[in-house]
Amino acid sequence: MSGTTFTSPFAANSNPFGTDGPKLQTAPSGQLLNVVEEDENDTVTSPTTSSFDTNGAFRVPFAGDGSSDGPPSSVRTPPNPDSYPAQYNFGRRTSVSAESLKPVADVNDNWSPPSYAKSAEQLNRLQRAIEGNFLFSHLDDEQTAQILGALQEKPIPARDIKVVTQGDAGDYFYVVEKGSFDVHVNDSGALQPGPDGMGKKVGSVQAGGSFGELALMYNAPRAATVVSAEPTCTLWALDRVTFRRILMESTFARRRLYEKFLEEVPLLASLTPYERSKIADALETQKFPAGTSIIKQGDIGRSFFLVESGEADAFKNDQSESVKHYQKGDFFGELALLNDAPRAASVVSATEIKVATLGKNAFARLLGPVEGIMRRTRYVGVVSGVEDVDPLHAP
Numbered sequence: 087m088s089g090t091t092f093t094s095p096f097a098a099n100s101n102p103f104g105t106d107g108p109k110l111q112t113a114p115s116g117q118l119l120n121v122v123e124e125d126e127n128d129t130v131t132s133p134t135t136s137s138f139d140t141n142g143a144f145r146v147p148f149a150g151d152g153s154s155d156g157p158p159s160s161v162r163t164p165p166n167p168d169s170y171p172a173q174y175n176f177g178r179r180t181s182v183s184a185e186s187l188k189p190v191a192d193v194n195d196n197w198s199p200p201s202y203a204k205s206a207e208q209l210n211r212l213q214r215a216i217e218g219n220f221l222f223s224h225l226d227d228e229q230t231a232q233i234l235g236a237l238q239e240k241p242i243p244a245r246d247i248k249v250v251t252q253g254d255a256g257d258y259f260y261v262v263e264k265g266s267f268d269v270h271v272n273d274s275g276a277l278q279p280g281p282d283g284m285g286k287k288v289g290s291v292q293a294g295g296s297f298g299e300l301a302l303m304y305n306a307p308r309a310a311t312v313v314s315a316e317p318t319c320t321l322w323a324l325d326r327v328t329f330r331r332i333l334m335e336s337t338f339a340r341r342r343l344y345e346k347f348l349e350e351v352p353l354l355a356s357l358t359p360y361e362r363s364k365i366a367d368a369l370e371t372q373k374f375p376a377g378t379s380i381i382k383q384g385d386i387g388r389s390f391f392l393v394e395s396g397e398a399d400a401f402k403n404d405q406s407e408s409v410k411h412y413q414k415g416d417f418f419g420e421l422a423l424l425n426d427a428p429r430a431a432s433v434v435s436a437t438e439i440k441v442a443t444l445g446k447n448a449f450a451r452l453l454g455p456v457e458g459i460m461r462r463t464r465y466v467g468v469v470s471g472v473e474d475v476d477p478l479h480a481p
């Protein structure tokens with residue numbers, strides 16, 4: 087082990103999927119254990135196989151091109167042990183020994199990712215599909231090329247096709263190029279027979295989004311059932327080995343970096359752990375010395391800010407009196423994004439400050455559920471929130 091103490095992004099012994107997810111077993115301790123995957127070549131249900139479950143209505147004629155994906159387990163080494171959460175070894179597909187994990191970089195490791203030929207048109211679509219996805223944004227050029235090669239196009243030709251089934255083993259990670267998908271969770275931890283067997287709808291994934299990472303990251307059963315919500319959808323599928331070897335470390339690193347902080351941000355308290363994970367994927371840290379203008383009144387708004395540490399003040403119209411003070415856990419920069427208006431005030435760091443920023447698109451996509459809370463924030467001299475509009479006299 088590397089000697090660093092790993093802090094799980096989720097509380098020790100907690101279920102990473104929140105209370106709605108499957109009932110995962112608890113690790114005997116928070117310590118990292120060597121995880122030996124039992125069988126990398128076992129048969130998995132996926133939309134790429136002919137047995138793929140289509141809600142019972144019909145069988146989708148997918149080619150079986152996913153079955154030989156991935157190298158044999160003999161050439162695999164586990165990823166960086168620091169990337170494992172405390173409950174990593176909960177999955178039913180794993181067996182555990184008490185040895186420490188080997189470091190990821192094994193010089194004798196001759197693994198290389200699969201590469202599927204693509205036309206220029208496919209490559210173009212694929213690049214557009216992943217460009218807004220934060221899970222891909224921290225890869226270097228070689229990793230990006232490997233991922234582009236390893237992704238396989240999966241047309242989903244009807245509504246209500248179950249791409250991922252809650253309780254199943256994880257085989258692929260999916261990026262949505264076209265269409266949308268609904269996410270359902272059954273409290274029993276697995277899909278059940280009958281009309282309500284998928285459980286309640288907990289969210290949806292749109293073009294540019296992705297799903298199916300949790301089971302691969304945690305070696306756990308699928309946490310949700312994901313079904314197509316439109317008649318013509320297009321997915322790109324990444325096999326679990328390539329996901330784990332190339333994408334997983336940076337995903338874990340970012341979730342680990344921000345999740346504890348995000349749990350303590352009052353604005354985000356009503357979100358589920360999964361919604362906070364998606365925000366963690368998208369955040370970037372910026373540091374400023376005391377006295378820096380982080381936002382200038384009148385500018386176009388491009389980012390939203392959460393204060394990680396330090397303090398700042400908002401000033402209006404070049405006046406020296408602060409109209410609002412910010413400290414750890416507070417947010418600013420939302421008004422211009424919510425109202426598509428120029429920055430309504432300047433924000434200047436009062437001390438050295440560390441802020442986590444979210445770009446405009448991610449803000450719109452990820453903070454929708456707390457828009458009402460943001461709009462209820464009152465500001466001196468700003469007509470901004472819903473409460474400022476008199477419904478009786480609204481235009």
Ligand SMILES: Nc1ncnc2c1ncn2[C@@H]1O[C@@H]2COP(=O)(O)O[C@H]2[C@H]1O
Binds near residue numbers: 271297299301308358
């Ligand atoms: N609220 C949610 N809880 C669990 N999984 C979710 C949720 N919303 C979306 N998902 C996605 O649904 C996927 C189901 O398969 P996984 O568990 O591999 O990964 C899961 C997530 O990518």
